[in-house]
Amino acid sequence: MIGIPAHRRVRLAAVLGAAVAGALALASCDGPAQPDEPTALIDPDEWPTFGRTPGEQHYSPLDQIDSGNVGDLQLAWYYDLPSENTATGPIEADGKLFITTGHGYIRAFEAKTGKLLWEFDSKTREASAIHLRLGWGQKGIAYSDGRVFLGTQDGRVIALDADSGEVAWEQRDYPLEELRYINGPPRVFDGKVIVGHGGADVSAIRGFVTAYDAKTGKRLWRFYTVPGNPADGFESKAMELAASTWTGEWWKHGGGGTAWNAFSYDPELGLIYIGVGNGFPYNQALRSPEGGDNLFLASIVAVKAGSGEYVWHYQVCPGDQWDCTAVQDMSLATLEIDGKERKVLMQAPKNGFFYVIDRTTGEFISAEPFAKVTWAEKIDYKTGRPVENPGIRYHGKPGMFELWPGVRGAHSWLPQSYSPKTGLVYIPVIEGASLIGDEGVDFDNQPPIGGMAVNAHPDPDLPGTHRGFLKAWDPVAQKVRWSIELPGNWPGGIMATAGNLVFQGRIDGHLVAYDAKSGKELWSFETQAPVVAPPISYRIDGTQFVTVITGNGAGGGGIFSTGVAEYSTDYRLPRRVLTFALGGKAKLPQAEPALPRQPLDDPDYREDxxxxxxxxxxxxxxxxxxxxxxxxxxxxxxxxxxxxxxxxxxxxxxxxxxxxxxxxxxxxxxxxxxxxxxxxxxxxxxxxxxxxxxxxxxxxxxxxxxxxx
Ligand code: HEC
Missing domain, CATH: 1.10.760.10 (Cytochrome c-like domain)
Incomplete structure (x- = not known):
């Protein structure tokens, strides 16, 4: 045996940001169809950006494949990929399917047949070198107007010609030396490429979001998510407002607030919504010693698409000190609430509450827990602020606080999906806890990289942890309609379709289709590898296709690997692009046997x-x-x-x-x-x-x- 205590407390300096029992009550959802979001002229046959539309519903209006015929859904083609991170959302436009794997290696296929058209290697690994440690591999890319857009881990934003794969323009978003990384999918809204990045789990940085002209690559605006040193002057009124919610010399610690994943856009309102991440360092007692809300950490911020000017914000975790983020996807929809049509934004952030916000004004409408929550008793409907559990502000308290959801969050970056047809939001839910506290932490001696000034045990073996669910959430009633316990604790991204279907991959090597109303499992396909990436759907020449990339991704497979390790998640197992259609004729080759997990033959080994x-x-x-x-x-x-x-x-x-x-x-x-x-x-x-x-x-x-x- 090896003598290190299981619950050893070590300073948390983690990339966590990064970072869903059977059907419950089968409530019927046969209400009138809810009106869709403003779709901004996205062809219903296509899936050109991560969430398909600027409202990021991850919903396909196609219904050729439906709950009646999904049993005939078969493999149409597949393509073998190398061993590397493949938990990425594909995109489809103009008959071509585009994927990114590893660190910015893009492939374009003829979407109907799977014929490889071109490949592009961004050479991110070579460019990043030591910085390659920072991120977890890419989450997706974007398409607009004949171009494919990519953000690289080493800080470049690249536009490719969608026909040839040739570089149309390239920009540097930040100097390579800065410990930031881009791995979220860029979005193209209003002719602009919107790019965020991560890094506030690693280094003392100040987060920002940048918009580039999609045609020329020219930088148009930059929105900082937290204030800098007031002595240098504020970039905007918003930064002045934000600074009034910080204390001490926060700028020396960077502040954090990186927006590494989610953006949405409402073309009618001309607003871009930014999902902002956690503070750096996590411990507020070091970051902003007299407390304060620390805007815009863990907030949804609305800015004008044209200028990047601040319009409103809503903060999900005021005074964050738990690695709380609001970087989870934000689904835009129109809902009838108390007899009135409301333009809403819906988010299930890490903190375990499902929020419905008025996206015109930022007004709080409702929030209820979709997972086990101990950090707050509830969200106060009058103020829109959490009623915190008294134990949660750990500074100066002995021992560790049991935090639910843990620092990993009740929902990670793998997207939820909203179906305007059922009016339900389908959420990949993680049930897990952390122990967190700062007893014995030496504020004066924090390492320059990852010094979070906190003790944390992110995934302790407490009863009820390490679980994953697919939950169908009614955003109007703020209630779960059905819930399915999944294998493992890294539930995959979700797509709902107008065919009354919900598609989701599983860590145990299946792509599954459920009845969107009841949660009944209707179809499943053995993928021979875990699936966590979100599926997409599109139509070419009258045929509806569903595509997903197999392989376990970063995040679930790294730091939180113990919850998935019992499944066949080996890095060396084959992973693929799988495309399905009704009556498809392709067959996967015989599955390779799982690689043995047995001791190496090591005669020279001596215990020490x-x-x-x-x-x-x-x-x-x-x-x-x-x-x-x-x-x-x-x-x-x-x-x-x-x-x-x-x-x-x-x-x-x-x-x-x-x-x-x-x-x-x-x-x-x-x-x-x-x-x-x-x-x-x-x-x-x-x-x-x-x-x-x-x-x-x-x-x-x-x-x-x-x-x-
Ligand atoms: C950012 C992700 C990342 C980090 C951090 C990382 N590795 Fe790796 N490592 C990889 C990947 C990916 C491979 C597989 C490379 C390949 O396919 O050849 C690998 C391969 C290896 C291999 C070769 C294993 C084999 O069987 O092919 C060793 C040994 C290794 N890593 C050790 C380490 C050690 C020790 C550390 C910490 C000091 C570390 N790695 C940190 C991603 C990482």
Whole structure:
């Protein structure tokens, strides 16, 4: 046994931001169809951006495939992809399907046949080098007007000609040295490419969102999400307003507030909605010592599309100190509430409440919990503010607070879907907790990278954790209509269609279609690999297609890998683009057997508990955990190091880890790790390898169990 306490508390310095029992009451949802969002001339046959429309409903109005005939849905074509992050939303426009995998490797296909048309390698890995550690691989790309748009981890925004894959323009969003990363899908609204980025879980940065002219690449505006040093003057009135909600010398800590995922757009109102992330550092007592709301952290901010000028905001976690974010997708719709038609924005952020906000004014309409919540008792309907649990502000309190949802959130970036036909929002829900507190944290000695000034244990084994659900939520009644417990704790992105269907992938290797009204499972396909990416649907020459990319993505497979490791999530398993149509004729080749998870043959291995413990710390502190998983249990984001031949060979290990030998395939170099550190880490991994197959092998709770890097 390896002697590191399972509940060891380690400073949280994690990329977490990044970062759903059977059918319940089968309420009928046969009400009148709700009017759609303003669709802004998106062809119903296409799926050109991440959420299909600017209102990000992740809904297809196509109904050729429906709850009556979905049983005849068959594979039309497939395409084999290399081992790399593939949890990305595809897009389709003009008969072409575009996908990004890994770190900005784009492929264009003839959507009907799967014929590869062109490929584009953004060379992000080489450009990022050591910065490749920051992110988790891409989430998606965008199409508009004959161009494909991509944001790269090293900070470039690239427009490609959709016919040829040639670069039309390229811009740098921020200097490479800044510890930011773009991995969210860019959006194209109002002729502008809207780009955010992540990094406020890693470094002391100040978040911003930038708009580029889609035709020329010219930078048009930039909206900062948190105020800078007042002595430098404010960029806008909004920053002055925001600054009045901060105390101390917050700018020295960056402040955070990176907008790494969600944007929506209402063309009628001319408003772009920005989903803003958590504060840096997490602990408000260090960031803004006298408290305050700390705008615009964990907020939805509406800005004018033309100028980026602030219009309104709604904050989901005032004075965030729990890695709370509002970066989850924002579905726009028109709902009838109390007899009145309201233009709403709906979000299920990490904090576990489902919010309905008036998107014209930012007025709070309603919010109720869609998962277990302990941080707040409720949201006060008069003020729109949370009524916090007294234990939640942990600063100066002994021990750890049990936080539900945990820092991972009740909903991550994998999108929800709103069906105007059923009036329901389908949410991939994570049920999990964290323990959080700051007892013993030394504010004066926080590491420059990832110093969050907090102790956190992101995924403790408390009763009821590590679960995932698909929930159908009625946004008017603020109630769950049906709920399905899923395998694992990393529920996939969702698409609803006008055919009364809800499609979602599962970690256990299935793409499933449910009846949108009742939640009854109607169809499922064995994908031979986990599916977490959101499916899309489109129509070409009268045939409706459904496409999804298989493979476990980053996020679920890295830091939170223990919840999915029991499924076949091996990094080396084949992953593919799968496209379905009624009566499709393609067949997948025979599934490869699961790779064995058994101890490596390692006759020279000798137990050395002290060295092993040291290695566990190096592994944790270096951030290997982000991709190779908790306790080196891989969930598919990177190879399982416990079964990797590299750990048997000191020279190969050194070349891979320290010298960047595998950079081209996505393994960042760690030149700062000392030779002693390498020796210790190899001992740790070899010990874990020998432990495989012993009781609770896949859980192996021996490493530092807090997320960190
Ligand atoms: C940002 C993600 C990421 C981080 C962080 C990361 N790795 Fe990797 N690593 C990868 C990927 C992806 C591969 C697979 C590369 C390939 O296919 O050749 C890999 C491969 C490896 C390999 C070769 C394994 C094999 O069987 O092919 C070793 C050894 C390794 N990593 C060790 C480490 C160690 C030790 C750390 C921490 C110091 C670390 N990695 C951090 C992504 C990461």
């Amino acid at each position: 508990p002290e060295l092993t413990q040291k290695g566990a710390m190096v592994y944790g502190m270096s951030g290997c955990i982000v991709c190779h998983g908790f306790n080196a249990v891989s969930g598919g984001t990177a190879p399982d190091l416990r079964t990797s031949p590299y750990i048997l060979d000191a020279r190969a290990f050194r070349a891979a880890v320290k010298e960047g030998a595998l950079l081209g395939s996505g393994m960042p170099p760690f030149p700062e790790i000392s030779d002693d550190g390498l020796v210790a880490m190899r001992q740790y991994l070899r010990a874990l390898s020998q432990n495989l197959g012993k009781k609770d092998g896949h859980k192996a709770p021996q490493g530092p169990t807090a997320a960190m890097h």
